[in-house]
Amino acid sequence: MTKSIEGLKAFQRSLGVCYYPEQWDRSVWQEDARRMVEAGIKWVRIGEFAWSRLEPQPDKMVWDWLDDAIEILGAAGLKVVLGTPSATPPRWMIDCYPDMLAVDEKGQPRKFGSRRHYCFSHAGYRREAVRMARLMGERYGRNPHVAAWQIDNEYGCHDTILSYSNAAQVGFRDWLSQLYGSIAVLNEAWGNVFWSMDYDSFKQIELPNMTVTEPNPSHVMAFRRFSSDQVVRFNKEQADALRELTDAPLIHNYMGRVTEFDHYDVGLDLDIASWDSYPIGFLSDRLEESEDHKLRFLRQGDPDFQAFHHDLYRAVGKGRWWVMEQQPGPVNWAPFNPAPLDGMVRLWSWEAFAHGAEVVSYFRWRQAPFAQEQMHTALLRPDHVEARGLLEARQVAAEIAADEALQAPAIVQAPVALIFDYPSQWAWDTQPQGADFDYFRLVFETYRALRALGLSVDILPKRGNLTGYKLILAPGLMTLEGLALSSTDATVILGPRSGVKTEELTFPMPLGPNLVGLDCTVSLTQSLPPSVAVPLDICGHGGRWLESLEGDFEVVAKTQSGEAVLVKNDGKWHYLSIWPDADAWRAILTPLCAAEGIETVALPDGVRLRDTANHRFVFNYNPEPVKWGGETIPAAGVSWKKR
Amino acid sequence: MTKSIEGLKAFQRSLGVCYYPEQWDRSVWQEDARRMVEAGIKWVRIGEFAWSRLEPQPDKMVWDWLDDAIEILGAAGLKVVLGTPSATPPRWMIDCYPDMLAVDEKGQPRKFGSRRHYCFSHAGYRREAVRMARLMGERYGRNPHVAAWQIDNEYGCHDTILSYSNAAQVGFRDWLSQLYGSIAVLNEAWGNVFWSMDYDSFKQIELPNMTVTEPNPSHVMAFRRFSSDQVVRFNKEQADALRELTDAPLIHNYMGRVTEFDHYDVGLDLDIASWDSYPIGFLSDRLEESEDHKLRFLRQGDPDFQAFHHDLYRAVGKGRWWVMEQQPGPVNWAPFNPAPLDGMVRLWSWEAFAHGAEVVSYFRWRQAPFAQEQMHTALLRPDHVEARGLLEARQVAAEIAADEALQAPAIVQAPVALIFDYPSQWAWDTQPQGADFDYFRLVFETYRALRALGLSVDILPKRGNLTGYKLILAPGLMTLEGLALSSTDATVILGPRSGVKTEELTFPMPLGPNLVGLDCTVSLTQSLPPSVAVPLDICGHGGRWLESLEGDFEVVAKTQSGEAVLVKNDGKWHYLSIWPDADAWRAILTPLCAAEGIETVALPDGVRLRDTANHRFVFNYNPEPVKWGGETIPAAGVSWKKR
């Protein structure tokens, strides 16, 4: 009944930490290593921002300090994750390649002085990054202490995927010419006859910024695909260089709700996915939720946001994934930065483990007393004194150590699959049609509705293997091409806004969703302001998006005024034409799950479950204790039972 | 008692549609034409964005497709409105004139990739636009099917009037030197002694953008006048070229609430005014109204916004006007894009006809499956299937056809004249003094107050003929120069903020309004935040703007604390010193109308009237039926009675 996810090997749960030996006097490294080990930490990530100390001037390498650091850490019993430092090219690099800087949408260069100051399309800098990766691989690729590699750091952080540089323009023209072959094909595909936007040659095509009003959505969509491909190539070039020099797994640490490039594509060239989890920062910064919700979970983070990413990166990592950076206390970068409730660092760690994380690695060992992140707390204070986070990390380490069953978990396929597709994000960013239509939000709210019913969920790419699932959802999926529905007998819910565009972001003909087996056409589309809540006959409301459906189908749910919002064929395929609220989602999902024999439960607000092969975990994100399932889970508490 | 408006000839009410043969396979043109005629459509507008298909490379003309399209449409019985395509210069044009692009306020060029990518001041592009107009005129000027011409498309859409280009700077200096003759005169007129802003020569004058703090308002006002004049010249050059080659009327299609150029001035060179009416898009995008109001009229549009523009363009067209583009269903460009209530497309069409439209032309025949407006609905869906809009258009056509009296209406002079003056908009944009002071809003709220009393209104330019009116209002009119009050014995209401500036946007001396016959001086001006509502002794409140008045006058209305807000001379001339709310307007207007023998009625919210010579029309903008005048008007319904 529960089978292991493809590609997932046996593994041990363990803890890690991020460490910056170059920022501290050499005299404390040994003691730091000792304290890490004492706390139960197994992994230590280093090096990913150290380029200026490894190569202070062009081609003058300084390896000794890193040699020593690896030796000290390794000798203490720690496994090292070594980062390539391409996220922080040193200042002299800009002198070599003044045009390597990314350029913002207004045409301004994004200057040196922080990090990620490079354009992915710049060939010269790509060569430098590969050169550095190769030098590090040559020196440490066979070092026994170096047990994994991280390439670059947080692609896309600080909005760094889209660059309007000259290098990007040159690259985009080349990319287009390879894709379309002739300019006539491009003109036809984009509908450039509209507003006389025809081009005579690829050389005339500029980047889609600073136009008088919005540019052709096909133009923008092509630029979004191109930009994602630049990241894939950038990453692959370093991965290829390292592959020849090491057998240790290659990892990248993605950032929460960064959607400007296709993480699955990058993941294909790596062995393990990881992400950087800052629950409290994300709550205030990256979630469209009510002020009430944000106040309630102020010190705990959203109950679903981390889980969503855990499940997403399990897919990106083809089963293998880590939390590379785990928030340990207040951060410095959100609008407001409160401290976690006591217990939350432990809870977050266990939530990650329950979703299959091999490693949870805290950011960072000791708080820096200087520079941009000096207000970002760590496991130690700047004065080396232990901070709250270390206490909880130590507890997690002890809990793992104390129970063999917890050490080597088996992650099983969930009953529910939810499709998350990066190009769909780009499509609806490009052409929202309703001001607050956001693809991530749509998928995330679907995920939250599933979690609120106690369900474990697998997130999949559009071309993922659908076999074995009982319920499959694909809201907002711009095209259905590659979605292997015919391979499954699951209950399927498409929509809203699924299958209604071509890959070029134009209308398909016939109109979508064009699904063989479900006679249903979207005949009219409306976007609705937040003040409009359309009452449904089942329960709850819909809003924001409303498609009129035409065809020979059975109506499962309607608006109270009689318009079909959930329809099905004579099998189990559904199309949903409205964006449901939480009540409506519950009313839709509960009977469909029951029909598939998927158990659902009514969970109190802020309580969440996650099942592994051997355990059921219960997480209480509330600031007060909650009784559920015959037990009382403390505020910010987690409990687990053997299954 | 009801006389025809000057210049208004007899005409037939008819329907039209906007069509893009270049966007569709030639094989469907014939069938499209047949279906248009079948639906009762008489006019078809084509060509206005087709430059890249008419001249794919410089001087290589391709006429055959347009020849055929005109022939097919004409042969089917349709009259063609042919557009000059100067709103969409092809990409190669930018290679010829890289500096033809407009430049935004921050100094950035507004690039190719959408439309309206030209600066009105650029001499090279103006020549190209005239060349193209002449080529089209030479080929189709005497074509029997081409029954009207449209020049360019929606001047000013996407904020394209003000350009800070080099061409504009050169042009502005020349314009100033011609206006002022010597730099000393300019320095004196602008008060450049203030802050040492004196110039030594016209060559030193830059455009009024990017200054440290706000530039001299006289400087800005001159630039606003200059910018408007550039549009007038641009339009006139094409009009002059076409005049020699055709006898068909020349038209431009203005856009709702675009006020950056003087539409009356452009209209002087044309035969018919038209505007593009998108009631639902405008409601959410271009009206300062409460969320409640916007929610109530979400699917109907504002009850007065279209009527205001109908009455405005009747003046701009010197009596002759069309709706060139009528919303047929959801659009793509507003923040949210719901569908109209059933009946609204018909209602909007009849509202236009009731105000004197000769033609109501729907935008567009068939929804484009690609490019920027692919989500803009049409009379047909992208797959050629009939959409809701066509059904209602067909009904309107049938209603006209069925009743001879409705076919050839007589528009009569209204009892009330309301002055709308573009330079006043620029003046208060330049120097609002209160953050939310907007001239359009002030005039529009005055118009709404009149409509709410059941009144038909004529909108006039400041220099319009005032004879025959019983009530004349001129709120916010920056100067009174040219307002021929002495020609009338009407009741007059000036103010707030009328006659208080010179044409240069300085203070007149003596202080305004300086009206011979009304001894009243504005001695002090205050702007008030939205939280302040000043209770009046008559009824309702005023706010936002409050002038203290001095002089020998009779006080008609006061604040409850005793400050005069409406005063009059011993005749019928009034000055109003506060911005009234709806209740206050009713209390002001009702007795003045009664004294003039103008009938007013109490209308339910959302119900509006409009009188022609032979009919009284009643429009119900509400989403529910309303009983009024002894009948029940359905939701989104219109009724009419013979007078």
Next chain:
Amino acid sequence: MTKSIEGLKAFQRSLGVCYYPEQWDRSVWQEDARRMVEAGIKWVRIGEFAWSRLEPQPDKMVWDWLDDAIEILGAAGLKVVLGTPSATPPRWMIDCYPDMLAVDEKGQPRKFGSRRHYCFSHAGYRREAVRMARLMGERYGRNPHVAAWQIDNEYGCHDTILSYSNAAQVGFRDWLSQLYGSIAVLNEAWGNVFWSMDYDSFKQIELPNMTVTEPNPSHVMAFRRFSSDQVVRFNKEQADALRELTDAPLIHNYMGRVTEFDHYDVGLDLDIASWDSYPIGFLSDRLEESEDHKLRFLRQGDPDFQAFHHDLYRAVGKGRWWVMEQQPGPVNWAPFNPAPLDGMVRLWSWEAFAHGAEVVSYFRWRQAPFAQEQMHTALLRPDHVEARGLLEARQVAAEIAADEALQAPAIVQAPVALIFDYPSQWAWDTQPQGADFDYFRLVFETYRALRALGLSVDILPKRGNLTGYKLILAPGLMTLEGLALSSTDATVILGPRSGVKTEELTFPMPLGPNLVGLDCTVSLTQSLPPSVAVPLDICGHGGRWLESLEGDFEVVAKTQSGEAVLVKNDGKWHYLSIWPDADAWRAILTPLCAAEGIETVALPDGVRLRDTANHRFVFNYNPEPVKWGGETIPAAGVSWKKR
């Protein structure tokens, strides 16, 4: 018990006015002078924007009109304040130095066309400004009518301190190289090892704008210090030039809540400080207060904002200070511009005098009928008619004249000292950590809490003389270096956020506040969103900022959940770890004042006191009369009693 403030000489209270003879026909100067004198005005400020009329072309000086104006004004009995016109370089100056313009954060030049269009770092323009000052000094330095000088006008108005020009970049590198000596020292001090931000040479350092994400806070802090130093040098160069040529006092007129440069530093080179007081404009534009508060004091201005600046500039002027520009009626530059309540112009004048102003000078004599400030009212209307402000000015003059005790006051040291420190403002601007953390606001709310208890307050720079005070507060003081606490036996309250950084904006080691005598360490810092109000055990709430404290201290106040928020040593030194609301401040201050024998009183909302050596003034900022202290103070009224 009450001693005079150091440096404060005996003086007379008198009134002044700002006048622009160059803007009016010469024929009215004489009559203007006569009317000023008649109203009781003693001082007249002229010349500060007149460069284009003094030097219409390079080196072509035109002195005659200014000679005459000074003679006419002086002959009428007025003392002249003569301004150097460096705030408004004429247009020809830009032709001489095209790169003298400041550059904004986005890299765009800030063009000619208003005022303050220069970069403080530009050597060429600095020379020109000094040349002009010297020419004026040579001509008028010994003129008996010229009794004071104003240098430039409102440094920093319109955000003009920070410039990202090439001149600034060159200057910054030089400034850094002098400060740090070697690039290695700078790298170490700034922590440039973080994110590989190390520099190889000073030439690589750019200005901290347009970076990908935020730049190193040490980098920004250095740029803020540098930028302040540029203003100090700019001012000093003119002061030095004038010193040789005149014995009259030198003044600058600072602007309310402009904090981008160190006013104390500028003040060291001048004899008198002055500021420009626009209570109603500031209320809407520069205060973070509730809409209710802003509505209540709409026509009066905030009850503490002016007093705060009065007390601040008494310190900046080392005891001598003026109001150089006093709002006389509605201004033109706030979002909304209502008129003051009758009485407020008098009240504001007396509030300034009560705080020690030698001169209160109204802006301006007559309203300009043209240019940017034409809607700014004055003592006369543009048509020379007397406005409300003049009536109240005349009353103030009469009140002074009528009572000898009011003419020559003695300002005494207050019982309470409050530290205001410009670098702390820059530090928390650079690194707010909580989105709404603002240093000025923190100090101002502290000041308001003191005023609400009826206290008179001295504001001091960090290095000010603390002797003689009973209560000393230093909230938000980034470092304690230079704060001479050991010289005092006062009750001291530090915090929140005091002593927690180095001058470089890094963490001190050991962690702050590092106060010998108070064993207290900030072990954790949190910022909290506005929705969080932490209830305290004393009374009221805290929020926004919360520090966890560690050490051997006595807890004076706690949160209701038990966290220490006010602690003390065994003496009278306190550290406060939360941002208190008004109730909490009252609960904190009242017992501490009592213990020090400082009398506090409960004042009605909007009522304020100020004590001089001989009088107690009571100000009623409310729009209705208030009974207090046995008398009824009228709305907008002031009363005083001998002490």
